[in-house]
Amino acid sequence: MTALQTNQLTKKYGKKTVVDSVNLHIPQGTIFGFLGKNGAGKSTLINMVTGLIKPSSGSFEVLGQPEKRLESIQKEIGVLPDYSTFYDDLTAFSHLNYFQKLLKQSLSKQEIIRVLSQVGLEDAVHVKVKKFSFGMKKKLGIAQSIIHQPKLLFLDEPTSGVDANAVLNIHSLIKEIAARGTTIFLTSHNLNEVEKLCDEIAIMNKGRIQTQGTMKQLREQYQQDIVVHIHHRSLSEKEQTQLKISLTELAVKIEIGGDASEIIVQSSELIPQVNKQFVRQDIDVFGLEMEQPSLEEIFLNLE
Numbered sequence: 001m002t003a004l005q006t007n008q009l010t011k012k013y014g015k016k017t018v019v020d021s022v023n024l025h026i027p028q029g030t031i032f033g034f035l036g037k038n039g040a041g042k043s044t045l046i047n048m049v050t051g052l053i054k055p056s057s058g059s060f061e062v063l064g065q066p067e068k069r070l071e072s073i074q075k076e077i078g079v080l081p082d083y084s085t086f087y088d089d090l091t092a093f094s095h096l097n098y099f100q101k102l103l104k105q106s107l108s109k110q111e112i113i114r115v116l117s118q119v120g121l122e123d124a125v126h127v128k129v130k131k132f133s134f135g136m137k138k139k140l141g142i143a144q145s146i147i148h149q150p151k152l153l154f155l156d157e158p159t160s161g162v163d164a165n166a167v168l169n170i171h172s173l174i175k176e177i178a179a180r181g182t183t184i185f186l187t188s189h190n191l192n193e194v195e196k197l198c199d200e201i202a203i204m205n206k207g208r209i210q211t212q213g214t215m216k217q218l219r220e221q222y223q224q225d226i227v228v229h230i231h232h233r234s235l236s237e238k239e240q241t242q243l244k245i246s247l248t249e250l251a252v253k254i255e256i257g258g259d260a261s262e263i264i265v266q267s268s269e270l271i272p273q274v275n276k277q278f279v280r281q282d283i284d285v286f287g288l289e290m291e292q293p294s295l296e297e298i299f300l301n302l303e
């Protein structure tokens, strides 16, 4: 089943089209990364598919249900809350307890404590929210968003403003939640995070989906030159010259060194042919590494 599907989904404010004919298809069980610069339209799209605002046109389905039946599956959806909605005088436990009752859940005391432990708040179960650090509030927010074991979870910037250790904890937690079968829709400005966690990525720009695919597909789509680092046995000056001549047709840049060389090719299919030239000249190759563009480079190169 599809966790989320949008068909020509559009939102206009006056004459301004903020979300423009978006078609997304998110299979269940994926961690889907949703990227875009400030003002690209990400929150507007999320607000439409979670029922907070009405689309101007187009349609969507969440967990197989159309917009008009969104109410019936609200309990299957989790959304990382805005921290301003926390009650400062409640403890983490009371906060979750209150929230689960709102969702008409009937978790036992132990089960609530287990959710708090799951997000790493086991030492803060009875601490009031007003004493929480920012990172602790993020974790409590995640606990709140997963307390009803949603099938689809929207996490908007789950690690922004959180220290490095807590970021790692939150990443492990996101992977655990996904491993249990929850589809995760992750918005983040941290491209490393998205690259590390997400199965599939969509990049939004000025209301439109500019590109969508797995990291591998995005690399293939946006990769131009590939830098290949080759470690080899020591070469004499004569061998270096011969090698350079043999690679001229294949590479756009060739730097042959004594025991390591850097070669730039325009397609990954040329790499075996580069390797063949080394073999042909009886040069032992000890290592061959390919430099892949990061999501950050791909993102920055998009208009």
Ligand SMILES: Nc1ncnc2c1ncn2[C@@H]1O[C@H](COP(=O)(O)OP(=O)(O)OP(=O)(O)O)[C@@H](O)[C@H]1O
Pocket (backbone or CB within 6 Å): 013, 018, 036, 037, 038, 039, 040, 041, 042, 043, 044, 045
């Ligand atoms: N209620 C509204 N009325 C008019 N314009 C709006 C409204 N809500 C959002 N916008 C405009 O829509 C555009 C997209 O905003 P949105 O919040 O969806 O972007 P975003 O991609 O989530 O950005 P960020 O990364 O900063 O959160 C912005 O230009 C914003 O000013």
